[in-house]
Amino acid sequence: MKIKSADFVMSNSDVAKCPNEPLPEYAFIGRSNVGKSSLINMLTNRKSLAKTSGRPGKTQLINHFKINENWFLVDLPGYGYAKVSKKDKNTFQKYITNYFLQREQLVCSFVLVDIRHEPQKIDLDFMQWMGENGIPFAIIFTKADKLKPQVINKHIQHYSEKLLASVWEEVPQYFITSSSKKIGQEEVLGYIDSINQNFFEATKNSPI
Numbered sequence: 001m002k003i004k005s006a007d008f009v010m011s012n013s014d015v016a017k018c019p020n021e022p023l024p025e026y027a028f029i030g031r032s033n034v035g036k037s038s039l040i041n042m043l044t045n046r047k048s049l050a051k052t053s054g055r056p057g058k059t060q061l062i063n064h065f066k067i068n069e070n071w072f073l074v075d076l077p078g079y080g081y082a083k084v085s086k087k088d089k090n091t092f093q094k095y096i097t098n099y100f101l102q103r104e105q106l107v108c109s110f111v112l113v114d115i116r117h118e119p120q121k122i123d124l125d126f127m128q129w130m131g132e133n134g135i136p137f138a139i140i141f142t143k144a145d146k147l148k149p150q151v152i153n154k155h156i157q158h159y160s161e162k163l164l165a166s167v168w169e170e171v172p173q174y175f176i177t178s179s180s181k182k183i184g185q186e187e188v189l190g191y192i193d194s195i196n197q198n199f200f201e202a203t204k205n206s207p208i
């Protein structure tokens with residue numbers, strides 16, 4: 001899929017105030033600093049559409065970006081950032097939880113995981129919560145430029161085993177990416193494109 005336009009639309013902390021157009025939407029979630037905002041920039045070929053930072057906790061709100069005038073990418077704050085106060089953490093958890101549970105336009109989410117690290121409980125718990133609530137997601141491994149291909153394969157194998165040993169009967173769809181080396185762009189955009197096509201096909205045939 002070719003990216004012809006990518007525009008920032010709005011930021012807010014209330015799912016009810018998100019854009020109300022009935023367009024398919026894709027959200028990026030994962031631990032702080034995993035590379036969500038960088039990935040959005042890489043996928044859209046834009047340097048600073050989404051704000052990135054070396055320090056965790058950069059993205060604080062629900063950020064909507066409209067792509068090719070007919071679908072949305074959503075940048076979210078990261079979870080697991082220890083320096084956030086308990087009060088902020090609760091507020092954050094609430095609006096993100098509401099976003100995932102209430103956002104009807106959300107057709108698929110991407111849970112980002114740093115490929116270098118041992119599987120983290122917080123990520124596995126989050127994926128389990130998505131599964132229990134029937135929220136479709138795929139996994140995106142980030143920062144693949146930091147490891148050699150053989151090590152990447154070993155880490156994927158290990159991650160898959162952890163998932164299968166938890167609640168998953170099969171390994172969810174996953175992608176290997178690097179925002180700095182532009183790895184995985186075509187694959188992720190192709191996946192989004194196929195979901196978009198189904199979405200528009202289904203709405204075309206809808207009686208309403």
Ligand code: GTP
Pocket residue numbers: 031032033034035036037038039051052053054055056057058059060076077078079142143144145146177178179180181
């Ligand atoms: P929060 O908004 O704080 O939750 O973080 P985020 O998940 O949006 O991460 P962000 O995109 O801001 O990136 C965090 C840091 O990781 C930055 O220093 C990026 O340059 C770096 N980074 C992101 N993606 C990659 C990648 O693919 N490879 C490498 N080497 N570094 C990356």
Ligand code: MG
Pocket residue numbers: 036037038051052058059075076077078
């Ligand atoms: Mg961010």
